[in-house]
């Protein structure tokens with residue numbers, strides 16, 4: 388019998404005010420468990436036949452040529468940025484180069500820029516879309532600017548028309564952090580297909596899950612090979628686990644100062660990591676990917692239902708409601724609410740009360756990252772002010788749209804927000 392192994396709560400009774408409504412969660416079903424067991428029974432353990440298939444399926448879904456599985460979305464971002472630092476890449480990132488981004492971010496979207504000795508340049512975002520203001524980004528390009536790294540905030544694509552054009556016009560690399568946006572499209576094309584690299588996260592909060600996990604996608608073989616090298620210990624060789632001599636010249640090359648014929652498998656062209664996955668992760672990734680469209684459709688339905696209910700309850704007077712970026716079809720990760728008037732409603736008091744009433748909330752990740760302890764002393768540049776980013780830090784939060792949320796829960800969430808606004812609002 389099919390059993391629901393996840394946090395999907397459709398099948399569980401909902402008691403308003405008692406049953407917790409998480410802001411995010413996984414949906415894991417019988418086929419996912421069966422796939423993992425299948426991979427377990429292989430006892431291959433490292434990346435194997437399931438990883439090959441999952442990489443191929445991911446690439447196919449995006450219409451891209453290359454997908455590399457890795458241990459997390461954070462690792463995917465690290466690999467994408469680090470690949471651009473390779474000495475093998477003409478015009479790649481060098482220490483001191485600038486990378487344009489936003490401070491209203493997840494920390495590990497921005498951290499790889501700093502970890503690679505580059506300088507992040509921050510511009511402000513739009514409060515309704517949560518995404519970069521493209522005209523600010525255009526104004527931020529300087530002589531040292533080499534790349535743009537941006538996430539599609541909460542599943543809402545950033546203005547890819549403007550940003551991809553800026554990257555092209557200014558000859559900048561573009562990394563799309565799609566960790567929260569699997570399935571979103573811009574101008575009818577999947578996000579992740581506009582830049583040099585796309586990254587994904589499969590952490591349980593995300594559209595599909597492998598527990599821990601992520602991927603780096605690219606249409607460019609040269610870039611994907613660099614990311615693969617950094618993922619796989621920094622080696623020059625690209626043999627899959629358990630394979631030898633894929634290049635046909637394993638003992639037949641002269642590389643730098645190495646003895647002639649030195650094993651290519653043990654030749655290192657980068658200071659790398661080991662960020663590969665296990666086949667169990669890949670196995671569940673395959674079954675999750677097969678159901679991604681169903682899960683994404685539920686997120687979209689929930690987002691629409693929440694918007695209608697919040698408007699009907701008059702809550703637009705209190706909150707800036709989220710808006711899809713023009714020309715896009717988001718694949719919502721969460722429902723962003725920003726208190727309009729800080730003096731009339733205190734976000735901290737509101738989220739505390741929501742949690743007391745069993746409604747899960749999240750802040751928009753790091754808020755203004757520059758105010759986070761780890762980022763306070765980093766070398767950086769800010770272009771224009773970060774007024775909206777600061778407002779997000781003080782006045783925004785998000786609630787869930789994931790498939791475990793249904794009509795009774797949405798009704799309760801909106802009813803509770805309306806009650807709390809009356810109680811706390813001034």
Ligand SMILES: Cc1ncc(COP(=O)(O)O)c(C=O)c1O
Pocket residue numbers: 458459460461462464493495496538539564566567588589590600601
């Ligand atoms: C936009 C964004 N990028 C990167 C990540 C990191 O992904 P992971 O948790 O898999 O490391 C997250 C995490 O949720 C995220 O929201």
